[in-house]
Amino acid sequence: MANTATSLMNQQLDALLFEETNLVANLSNASALLNSTYTDLNWAGFYLYNDTTGELDLGPFQGKVACMHIKIGAGVVGTAFETQSNQRIADVHQFPGHIACDSASNAEVVIPITKNGHQIGVLDVDSPVLDRFSAEEEAELAEFVAILTTHID
Numbered sequence: 001m002a003n004t005a006t007s008l009m010n011q012q013l014d015a016l017l018f019e020e021t022n023l024v025a026n027l028s029n030a031s032a033l034l035n036s037t038y039t040d041l042n043w044a045g046f047y048l049y050n051d052t053t054g055e056l057d058l059g060p061f062q063g064k065v066a067c068m069h070i071k072i073g074a075g076v077v078g079t080a081f082e083t084q085s086n087q088r089i090a091d092v093h094q095f096p097g098h099i100a101c102d103s104a105s106n107a108e109v110v111i112p113i114t115k116n117g118h119q120i121g122v123l124d125v126d127s128p129v130l131d132r133f134s135a136e137e138e139a140e141l142a143e144f145v146a147i148l149t150t151h152i153d
């Protein structure tokens, strides 16, 4: 996907993960790349579906300690997973059921991660700045996830 990525960050992600297949390593570096590229973030990382418990478990991330388990349909993360739709929330305090893992969070984007019809989890990005994320950034983050899925089995 190297030649089709539309932003420097996404080209960097594709290059960073070239021929790398370890899920934890890839998600760790993906969260680090995102956290060092975007400004004004307080959390960037992943929740992964646990098919034994039927919940989302905390995955690799950058930021403060966070909620370990999120139920499907709960908060912004659980809603994105349940509905399999991107969530771009200008003010999380207006979102019914928002889960305040880090009280610094005011805006949030969550992108579902799916590969070959298999629901893997979500990318979650939080900011202390209200209305931090543009529609263009949501699209960039969706492409970030699409590239990531080409590097995980």
Ligand code: SME
Pocket: 043, 066, 067, 070, 074, 075, 076, 077, 078, 097, 098, 099, 100, 101, 102, 105, 108, 124, 126
């Ligand atoms: N605020 C999220 C929970 C995850 S943390 O922000 C890392 C939510 O409402 O789903």
